[in-house]
Amino acid sequence: MKQLLVFFIFAISPIISLADAPEHWQIGLQDPATPIAQGIIDLHHDIFFFGIVIFFFVFWVIFRALYHFNYKRNPIPEKIIHGTFIEIVWTVTPSLILLIIAIPSFALLYSLDEVVDPAVTVKAIGHQWYWSYEYSDYALSDDQIIAFDSYMIPDDDLELGQLRLLEVDNRMVVPVRTHVRLIITAADVLHSWAVPSLGIKCDAVPGRLNQVPLFIKREGVFYGQCSELCGVNHGFMPIVVEAVSLEDYISWVSTKLEEL
Template identity: 80%
Template sequence: MNIVFFVLLFYPFISLADAPENWQIGFQDPATPIMQGIIDLHHDILFFMLVILVFVLWMLARTLYHFHHSRNPVPEKILHGTTIEIAWTVTPSLILVLIAIPSFALLYSMDEVVDPAVTIKAIGHQWYWSYEYSDYNQSDNEGLLFDSYMIPEDELEYGQLRLLDVDNRVVVPVNTHIRMIITSADVLHSWAVPSLGVKTDAVPGRLNQTPIFIKREGVFYGQCSELCGANHAFMPIVVEAVSLENYISWVSNKLDEM
């Protein structure tokens, strides 16, 4: 009951970070199991790093203290120690195994594409993105496709983000297996949305795919993450996750407009 009261009291001040913020040094809030796994793996590795850092600093301080010339004027002559050799070989190996097991599992899940309910093709251009919902193509020449351009600064409305908002968002349903097929029409690009844990290269003449399963509704911002020319910083990505009912309504309206 106290937790509910706390959430209701501070709800206006609590928001999910699905876009970059000023002076941000951490991750954006995860919206997919993949991104949650990336954050968890980062925290686990950081824990091992802190433990190793503290241990090494303690060993250095202890060595400097006990082997100072005033306390140990005659140096020790230790040529070989089997026990310590085994210890500093086996211990790091065990630590690496503990890190490798979850990282391999995460890498496998990032490449595994479950039978998708929605397939979206993203095509990088200099300098904008175009999207094709190939599941709804009615013929070879007709389909649900559109271009997505960054909104110029002088056309931004209240609440829109500078250099991040676009005129046409990628609308997807939540709790649905989505397959993103990513390619390029000219040079190398990269389709990256941090909150979704996605960063896939767009290579001319090649199709790369990545799975997405968004757990909550929201608007998620990303940018091209491969240097692609003079306007590389002006081709953002906006993914809007909505309920299945709203998604079906959006698709119907788009098809009616064509």
């Protein structure tokens, strides 16, 4: 009975907990925190369903052909060289499946570029090998702006419960349920700002500003990494986004402004 209870707890733990960082032996996707991430996961599940159906159908056709039309069961080969009906079926059916997949994928693709009247703008700059963030909305002057670097915490400095190769000394802080515009660029070489739970993966290109919308639905800490090979320490420039309530965000901004 005790073993059954332990198994049940481990079985439902992925359901009752939110995986905003990679876990050991993880197979599925991380829990979404934005509408975009939810849309990406739903599209993945829909396409995966069609893939499973097609796989088993093709497997059944191959197995049936090998079983019924081998040289022992059918020594005299059939002389069918053309079938108009089957030609139409296997041309129209894949076209309809692709059309069903294309419509939601195009809607999701366009929503990735839609920036809805952002209340907060954050600029993320990729460096070899760390990220820096700027909050230009609260600039007191040209040289007084909320800006900080975000370095990975070395293994020797990690505290109990912190994630190896994923924790940083300064997190990017944003409010929940608020439209945020994220401007991404790089100072030296190509980087990529990617956080799976947020459904964002955007290239950071030197001399170019890319922007993506961000609307986080719940509070939490979300982990990501640079996803563009950018040099020898490419694997040591993680991304940590902390989503807090609007009141806590205002308090954080006030504290940062006092430090200027």
